[in-house]
Amino acid sequence: MSRLWSAGKLRRALHYALYDWTREMPRSKRLITWTGILIQGYAIYSGFARTLAWPWIWPRGGYLYLAVFLLYCFGYMLMNGMLTSEFIRKTQLESDQIAARKIQQTLIPQGLPELPGYHAETIYKPFREVGGDYFDVIDLPGDRTLFVLADVSGKGVAAALLAANIQALVRSIASRNEALLAFATQINQHLFRYAPAGRFATAVFLMLNRNSGELKFVNAGHNAPIIFGLGPMTPLKATGMPLGLFAEPNYEEGTAIVHYDETILMFTDGLPDSISGNDPERLLRESLLAQSGTTMSNLAALIDPELNEDDVTILLLRRNAC
Numbered sequence: 606m607s608r609l610w611s612a613g614k615l616r617r618a619l620h621y622a623l624y625d626w627t628r629e630m631p632r633s634k635r636l637i638t639w640t641g642i643l644i645q646g647y648a649i650y651s652g653f654a655r656t657l658a659w660p661w662i663w664p665r666g667g668y669l670y671l672a673v674f675l676l677y678c679f680g681y682m683l684m685n686g687m688l689t690s691e692f693i694r695k696t697q698l699e700s701d702q703i704a705a706r707k708i709q710q711t712l713i714p715q716g717l718p719e720l721p722g723y724h725a726e727t728i729y730k731p732f733r734e735v736g737g738d739y740f741d742v743i744d745l746p747g748d749r750t751l752f753v754l755a756d757v758s759g760k761g762v763a764a765a766l767l768a769a770n771i772q773a774l775v776r777s778i779a780s781r782n783e784a785l786l787a788f789a790t791q792i793n794q795h796l797f798r799y800a801p802a803g804r805f806a807t808a809v810f811l812m813l814n815r816n817s818g819e820l821k822f823v824n825a826g827h828n829a830p831i832i833f834g835l836g837p838m839t840p841l842k843a844t845g846m847p848l849g850l851f852a853e854p855n856y857e858e859g860t861a862i863v864h865y866d867e868t869i870l871m872f873t874d875g876l877p878d879s880i881s882g883n884d885p886e887r888l889l890r891e892s893l894l895a896q897s898g899t900t901m902s903n904l905a906a907l908i909d910p911e912l913n914e915d916d917v918t919i920l921l922l923r924r925n926a927c
Contacts, residue, residue, distance in 0.1 A: 630691050638687040644680030648673050702734035702762065718744050720922075722815060726901045728919040730875075730908075736916035737764025737806075738873050739772055743779050748815045751779055753788070754920060755808035755848075756827065756873040767796075767804060771848075785812050789823045789845060789856040796849030805849035809841070809871060818863040818924055823856050828874055833893050834867035834923075868893075868900065868923040875915035879908045 627635045652673045656662045664672055717725045729738065737757035745751055753775050757764040774792050783791075788810045796806065807827040813820050822830070826847035829840035845856035863869060870893065877885045885907075892903040904919055 641683030648677035735765035738916040738918040739768040752811040871920040875917035879913040
């Protein structure tokens, strides 16, 4: 038995067996489904009690079993009809989600552009079929590269649509060769005006001069990217509020330098949230300093599937030695 079932699989099997799937139905369908279940239960009781109308014995003889059979079939049809319609609805929804994921995969960079003198790695793991995380790497004139990482509030299709909207805005602004502050300011204005109430996004925009290693950044309430390697770790802390919360927040531009043999880590909050232990930030920092394994493999090993309830995106950029 232990060979066939791990503890995790057994837990999931029990969850599926005991879970009330009707709670995910609309209220009217749920009531009809439970009516059918109760009718079936009453039909079974009547067969054992030999009466449909206790305490009177009615009907009698073979008519009783015919009535019990018809009553049970009626209850079964009610229940089965509602469950089938819910199955069809979920199948259509799943099909739409698969299509949405394929579309989203075309928006997420499948291969990073060549960055002479640098080495980049990524991990992108949406929690559901589609996710609200977005990252991009855009080559710009003058040996500059723009790195964007954003995390939209919420999950699923709604968050993915908003992430796709942010990507379109980023690409549009980048094509105009605007200053870095324009990304945060213009995207914030757009989300504040047009995003549904309660929706916002954290984001970080990094402009790297590949020749000098000079880094300009705007951090809109996002997890601080970390520069590590030679000296002490340098977090690129928030320089403004998340996007879409206020009409005119003040954003500031920060600067840093990426030296040879140093690496920038950018990530969404799905990474620290899925690390077990009382101090996930400490474990994250320790993994960056570990001597064994690659940095990306060490970060991936921190993700606990039992705790992972959000999209996870990781982007590592290392500046190679001369």
